Amino acid sequence: WYQRRVHGIGRMRRVVIVAAKRTPIGKSMGVLSEVPAQKLASIAMAGTLNSIKFPAKDLDEVIFGNVISAGLGQHPVKQAALGAKIPETVNCMLVNRICGSGLISMIVGAQSIMTGYRNIVLCGGFESMSRVPHSVYMRKGMTGHTKLNDELIEGLTDAASGDIMGLCTERVAKRLNITREDMDNIAIRSYENSIKAKKDKHLEKEIVEVPIKGGVSKEDEEILKFDKEKMKKLKSAFMQNGTITAANASKISDGAQGILLMAEDVAKERNITPLARIIAFEEASTAPGDFTIGAIHAAQKCLKKANLTVKDICYNELNEAFSILPILGQKLMGLELDRINVFGGAVALGHPLGMSGARIVGRLINVLHAKGGKYGLAGICNGGGGGTAMIIERLQQRPQPIDFHL
Numbered sequence: 001w002y003q004r005r006v007h008g009i010g011r012m013r014r015v016v017i018v019a020a021k022r023t024p025i026g027k028s029m030g031v032l033s034e035v036p037a038q039k040l041a042s043i044a045m046a047g048t049l050n051s052i053k054f055p056a057k058d059l060d061e062v063i064f065g066n067v068i069s070a071g072l073g074q075h076p077v078k079q080a081a082l083g084a085k086i087p088e089t090v091n092c093m094l095v096n097r098i099c100g101s102g103l104i105s106m107i108v109g110a111q112s113i114m115t116g117y118r119n120i121v122l123c124g125g126f127e128s129m130s131r132v133p134h135s136v137y138m139r140k141g142m143t144g145h146t147k148l149n150d151e152l153i154e155g156l157t158d159a160a161s162g163d164i165m166g167l168c169t170e171r172v173a174k175r176l177n178i179t180r181e182d183m184d185n186i187a188i189r190s191y192e193n194s195i196k197a198k199k200d201k202h203l204e205k206e207i208v209e210v211p212i213k214g215g216v217s218k219e220d221e222e223i224l225k226f227d228k229e230k231m232k233k234l235k236s237a238f239m240q241n242g243t244i245t246a247a248n249a250s251k252i253s254d255g256a257q258g259i260l261l262m263a264e265d266v267a268k269e270r271n272i273t274p275l276a277r278i279i280a281f282e283e284a285s286t287a288p289g290d291f292t293i294g295a296i297h298a299a300q301k302c303l304k305k306a307n308l309t310v311k312d313i314c315y316n317e318l319n320e321a322f323s324i325l326p327i328l329g330q331k332l333m334g335l336e337l338d339r340i341n342v343f344g345g346a347v348a349l350g351h352p353l354g355m356s357g358a359r360i361v362g363r364l365i366n367v368l369h370a371k372g373g374k375y376g377l378a379g380i381c382n383g384g385g386g387g388t389a390m391i392i393e394r395l396q397q398r399p400q401p402i403d404f405h406l
Helices: 037-050 076-083 101-114 151-155 165-175 180-199 228-233 264-269 288-306 324-333 353-371
Strands: 015-022 061-065 091-095 120-128 210-212 215-217 253-263 276-285 315-318 375-382 386-394
Touching: 015 037, 015 101, 015 264, 015 353, 037 061, 037 076, 037 120, 037 253, 061 076, 061 101, 061 353, 076 091, 091 101, 101 120, 101 253, 101 276, 101 353, 101 386, 120 353, 165 288, 165 324, 180 228, 180 324, 253 264, 253 353, 276 288, 288 315, 288 324, 288 375, 288 386, 315 324, 315 353, 324 375, 353 375, 353 386
Parallel strands: 061 091, 061 120, 315 375
Antiparallel strands: 015 253, 015 276, 120 253, 210 215, 276 386, 375 386
16 A cells, blocks of 8 residues: 555655653543643643654644634644644644544644655644533624533534434444443443553553642543442433443543654654554545444455455454444454453543544554554544544554653
8 A cells, every 4th residue: 555656756655653642531520620621732742752752843743633622722733732842833733523533633644744745743632521611602793691502512413413422323223233231341341441451550651641730640530430330220321221321431531642653764764663553544434323333434444455354453442432332343343352442442531532533543552562463453433424444563662651741
């Protein structure tokens, strides 16, 4: 794939991932709720660069995903970059593909490197769902009462049907004979895998701590809230006798992820040993209500583009916007459950919308290095009907946790 010629530019360059760091993920109105989204992004950016002592002045561009930008002010990615002490001369871009935004930032960055337009791009994504504002339209003169719109609910609602995303997912579950028990089992597994990965000190390798009032946040908050027996007793959230509950779906959350991309030849020139090589990426579009299936379609297209099969993939990261995603991976792709989200997923961690697409790649790198696998696949669905996927190849041994303060 990388050897195809591009309109007079010549052979496409290989792209490698040389660093990846994220903030802890905070639960709704939790420990990170007082930290502005731009500050979370700044910490992820600086932490990623500092993990390999990379000089910010040598960046060509910063591309970060964010979904609900209301209230963040003008050019939030540039704000975050300046907060990370990245020079004002470095180009900055915000991308929005709903839940896939963080992964789309990597695709845009990789494409610019592959074609020779850029050499080094800092990618990632961020979201503070706790701080999403309410809004009201009052441009026209008015008399009497009005109402506030919850921009968070707007961001979690299918614009085509007006249905909340969970209701759309319930319809897919019914069509594919997926039960409440199936969903709860995936959710329990997500928490248990996350708790074990935390205990085994795998998660701390991903994280750069965030200063908060009275100290620092350095661990994912939702993992600590797991109650297996309570989960099974919860009522369904979106329809009577439905499959989805507040516990077996991903949680409203806050966080940011950074991923540093570089042309492989540039990494070699700089004596930087990469963590992973990008092998292929793809996108898929579906009917808006079938958005969860978009991640599977994108993953299938990505495998085809890379000339690989499911058996070639050692580990998979499927973003658990809902517990249905690993189930769809099994039903529609033939994936083995013990190779999906082995360190836990978004049900246990949370799903900061703009962050998650990049987070699953950072997690995949961690898993591949810890488990010794070669190829990994990351897939994520997005509201509006679609999905994005990427295949990476593990390269060098992963660096140790860093002690860093912005």
